Amino acid sequence: MLQKYAALRQAHAQLCEAAGDPFAVSFDRMLSPTEAMQGDRMVTLFGSNNYLGLTFDRDCVDAAAEAARAHGTGTTGSRIANGTYALHAALEAQVARFLGRRAAMVFTTGYQANLGALSALAGRDDDLLLDADGHASIYDGARLSAAQVTRFRHNDPDDLYRRLKLLAARPDRAAAGQQLIVVEGIYSMLGDLAPLREIAAVKRETGAWLLVDEAHSLGVLGERGRGLAELAGVEEDVDYVLGTFSKSLGSIGGFLAGNDPDFGLLRVTSRAYMFTASLPPSVVASVSRALDVLEARPGLRSALTRNAERLYGALSRLGFALGPMPSPIVSVRMPDPATASAFWNGLFGAGIYVNLALPPATPGSQSLLRTSVTAAHTASQVDRLVDAMAAIGQDLAVIPGGGIRQAAE
Amino acid sequence: MTSDDPIIERIASLARSMNGKQMNFEGDITADTDVVRDLKLDSLASMDFIMAVETEFDTLIPVDSMADIRTVGDLAALLRSQSAKAA
Numbered sequence: 001m002l003q004k005y006a007a008l009r010q011a012h013a014q015l016c017e018a019a020g021d022p023f024a025v026s027f028d029r030m031l032s033p034t035e036a037m038q039g040d041r042m043v044t045l046f047g048s049n050n051y052l053g054l055t056f057d058r059d060c061v062d063a064a065a066e067a068a069r070a071h072g073t074g075t076t077g078s079r080i081a082n083g084t085y086a087l088h089a090a091l092e093a094q095v096a097r098f099l100g101r102r103a104a105m106v107f108t109t110g111y112q113a114n115l116g117a118l119s120a121l122a123g124r125d126d127d128l129l130l131d132a133d134g135h136a137s138i139y140d141g142a143r144l145s146a147a148q149v150t151r152f153r154h155n156d157p158d159d160l161y162r163r164l165k166l167l168a169a170r171p172d173r174a175a176a177g178q179q180l181i182v183v184e185g186i187y188s189m190l191g192d193l194a195p196l197r198e199i200a201a202v203k204r205e206t207g208a209w210l211l212v213d214e215a216h217s218l219g220v221l222g223e224r225g226r227g228l229a230e231l232a233g234v235e236e237d238v239d240y241v242l243g244t245f246s247k248s249l250g251s252i253g254g255f256l257a258g259n260d261p262d263f264g265l266l267r268v269t270s271r272a273y274m275f276t277a278s279l280p281p282s283v284v285a286s287v288s289r290a291l292d293v294l295e296a297r298p299g300l301r302s303a304l305t306r307n308a309e310r311l312y313g314a315l316s317r318l319g320f321a322l323g324p325m326p327s328p329i330v331s332v333r334m335p336d337p338a339t340a341s342a343f344w345n346g347l348f349g350a351g352i353y354v355n356l357a358l359p360p361a362t363p364g365s366q367s368l369l370r371t372s373v374t375a376a377h378t379a380s381q382v383d384r385l386v387d388a389m390a391a392i393g394q395d396l397a398v399i400p401g402g403g404i405r406q407a408a409e
Numbered sequence: 410m411t412s413d414d415p416i417i418e419r420i421a422s423l424a425r426s427m428n429g430k431q432m433n434f435e436g437d438i439t440a441d442t443d444v445v446r447d448l449k450l451d452s453l454a455s456m457d458f459i460m461a462v463e464t465e466f467d468t469l470i471p472v473d474s475m476a477d478i479r480t481v482g483d484l485a486a487l488l489r490s491q492s493a494k495a496a
């Protein structure tokens with residue numbers, strides 16, 4: 001069965017030869033949101049999505065433990081069977097209130113939220129317009145829908161507009177069909193933001209609908225942490241907000257929120273909602289508490305922004321090629337996969353974990369070292385990452401200055 | 410060598426402009442060139458190539474029609490039938 005992956009197996013084997021397998025790292029014990037033990041060595045984490053550093057928040061941990069004791073370890077059933085507890089409904093109301101939306105529904109993961117939302121929202125006569133750099137879950141959700149899928153150039157509202165016009169001019173255009181644009185708040189690979197104001201303008205002009213996946217921007221962007229739509233001042237234009245509890249809220253789960261009076265219909269049309277077990281009570285409780293913390297402590301967002309700017313500024317001064325703008329995701333462009341994995345191994349050897357992102361999982365077939373900061377990182381942890389990257393970057397001639405270093409050795 | 414068919418030549422020149430970046434192939438592109446196998450495209454790169462073709466020909470290629478496209482000649486035929494329909 002697996003013969004078709006021969007080329008992949010070879011690439012993977014080559015990657016692992018250099019040192020360990022970067023895609024099979026395992027930590028023995030987590031010490032904090034930013035540190036883990038691997039055997040008897042400590043690793044500093046710069047490759048998580050723990051943006052607010054809430055995974056060890058005392059209140060969230062206590063809430064999870066109490067809920068497990070009070071309600072059990074799991075629900076053992078789907079939301080439309082035995083798996084809806086008062087806790088689930090309360091979390092949905094809390095998410096809706098936080099986002100200023102009429103209704104919200106909760107999924108078991110963010111991945112399933114995209115599968116469930118896109119396949120239920122877009123039907124046979126509809127069109128889905130997806131940003132070219134969209135997350136795999138968006139593309140998989142689109143494949144599960146019966147809709148026609150059109151990709152537009154990453155972060156290019158003019159290209160989106162042009163394609164919507166082409167769709168409108170189709171001779172065989174189904175009169176009843178509607179168009180749903182899907183973009184993300186912060187793109188997970190390069191950390192760039194969508195030009196949401198311009199996209200909202202295209203949406204208004206063409207009469208399309210708009211869904212924003214705020215997976216990486218919830219709790220990160222906007223005065224109140226509602227995401228890019230809040231920051232860009234276009235929440236009115238966003239018909240559906242989608243997101244995950246697995247990043248800034250430090251747990252797991254996904255959600256979809258909107259103002260449609262018939263929103264509740266999605267609960268009986270969304271297969272990824274109906275045909276899977278609901279979130280365990282401990283998770284629901286910690287997410288709910290994390291949302292409270294997010295609202296009560298805006299200082300977490302400023303600490304996050306400070307760390308992001310510190311890292312982005314330092315790496316760009318060193319001459320690294322980075323993503324287009326500072327954000328908690330700071331990706332460093334590598335010349336090729338071999339250099340990227342050598343760089344990754346150098347950092348890991350120095351006790352620093354970052355994400356290695358290689359084609360075909362990356363936009364434009366680039367090789368990337370994806371680093372990310374949290375509100376919990378200290379300035380000296382960030383500086384240690386910068387120093388290690390400077391040294392390895394010079395050794396591997398990714399940035400200038402290696403010759404001098406080598407000559408001195 | 411260039412093709413006599415202007416549509417195939419436009420597709421070929423597009424592929425050459427992406428070569429070395431998102432794709433990696435040697436040799437000429439003809440009507441018989443297999444889009445995925447000969448141009449050595451991974452899943453994302455083949456979607457990028459189709460998007461570039463859409464831009465070049467100012468059209469859209471529905472994903473469900475992709476199942477019928479194996480060669481550059483198939484792609485050219487689809488583009489030709491689309492422009493016939495639009496005209």
Ligand SMILES: Cc1ncc(COP(=O)(O)O)c(C=O)c1O
Nearest residue numbers: 109110111135137188215244246
């Ligand atoms: C944009 C986007 N959407 C959805 C997801 C899926 O979320 P989850 O990991 O919670 O399933 C992710 C991240 O994995 C993502 O980056």
